[in-house]
Amino acid sequence: MVLSEITASIANAEAAADRPAGSVKLIAVSKVQPEDRVAAVLDQGHRLFGENRVQEAAGRWPAFQERYEDISLHLIGPLQSNKARQAVEMFDAIHTLDRIKLARRFADLAQERGACPELLIQVNTGEEPQKAGILPAETDAFVAEVRAMDLPVTGLMCIPPVEEEASLHFALLAKLAARNDLRELSMGMSADFEKAIAFGATYVRVGSAIFGERPAPQT
Numbered sequence: 001m002v003l004s005e006i007t008a009s010i011a012n013a014e015a016a017a018d019r020p021a022g023s024v025k026l027i028a029v030s031k032v033q034p035e036d037r038v039a040a041v042l043d044q045g046h047r048l049f050g051e052n053r054v055q056e057a058a059g060r061w062p063a064f065q066e067r068y069e070d071i072s073l074h075l076i077g078p079l080q081s082n083k084a085r086q087a088v089e090m091f092d093a094i095h096t097l098d099r100i101k102l103a104r105r106f107a108d109l110a111q112e113r114g115a116c117p118e119l120l121i122q123v124n125t126g127e128e129p130q131k132a133g134i135l136p137a138e139t140d141a142f143v144a145e146v147r148a149m150d151l152p153v154t155g156l157m158c159i160p161p162v163e164e165e166a167s168l169h170f171a172l173l174a175k176l177a178a179r180n181d182l183r184e185l186s187m188g189m190s191a192d193f194e195k196a197i198a199f200g201a202t203y204v205r206v207g208s209a210i211f212g213e214r215p216a217p218q219t
């Protein structure tokens with residue numbers, strides 16, 4: 001598919017869910033994609049991109065930022081505490097706040113810099129042992145703790161288990177966000193972004209449907 005088809009599908013899904021046009025923001029997930037494909041999407045006027053690794057983003061985006069204005073970069077992959085400084089300097093939003101230690105690091109950096117990216121808390125809705133994220137039952141307390149640090153937390157993010165019906169996870173995330181007064185919901189990828197929009201997604205993270213299949217990871 002191409003970018004215009006994805007944006008049309010998003011508009012249709014918004015209308016079908018009785019949601020205002022433009023209430024869903026499309027994050028084009030450019031991780032591992034060749035530069036020419038990323039440049040093609042920039043040339044079509046898209047400016048919001050997602051990367052899942054700090055190193056990779058640092059390697060490729062500065063050059064694009066010299067050529068294109070107003071690029072917004074979101075981190076959607078796990079963040080090690082020792083890369084937190086680099087991450088807050090480079091990204092406009094971080095979707096993967098998943099532990100108190102990282103929140104404390106962000107709070108220190110926010111003090112020092114006088115600024116902090118928008119933060120979303122990753123929730124492990126499927127309670128998968130290998131997956132990052134706060135457990136659903138611990139989310140309310142975690143949100144309160146992070147808010148007490150004066151961090152700009154705006155929403156929740158999830159990656160549903162591959163084997164399960166995504167809708168259940170989208171509904172759970174929406175419920176957790178509503179009860180904590182959080183406006184942003186980062187959920188939905190290439191295979192299920194329309195469904196996520198029906199459940200209230202405000203950020204969808206779409207990679208392969210825009211750019212094509214990712215090249216096999218380098219080993």
Ligand SMILES: *Cc1c(COP(=O)(O)O)cnc(C)c1O
Pocket residue numbers: 029031052076077159189190191205206207208209
């Ligand atoms: C890679 C990735 C995506 C995009 O996945 P596609 O299936 O290519 O759309 C979305 N979210 C996260 C967290 C990812 O790592």
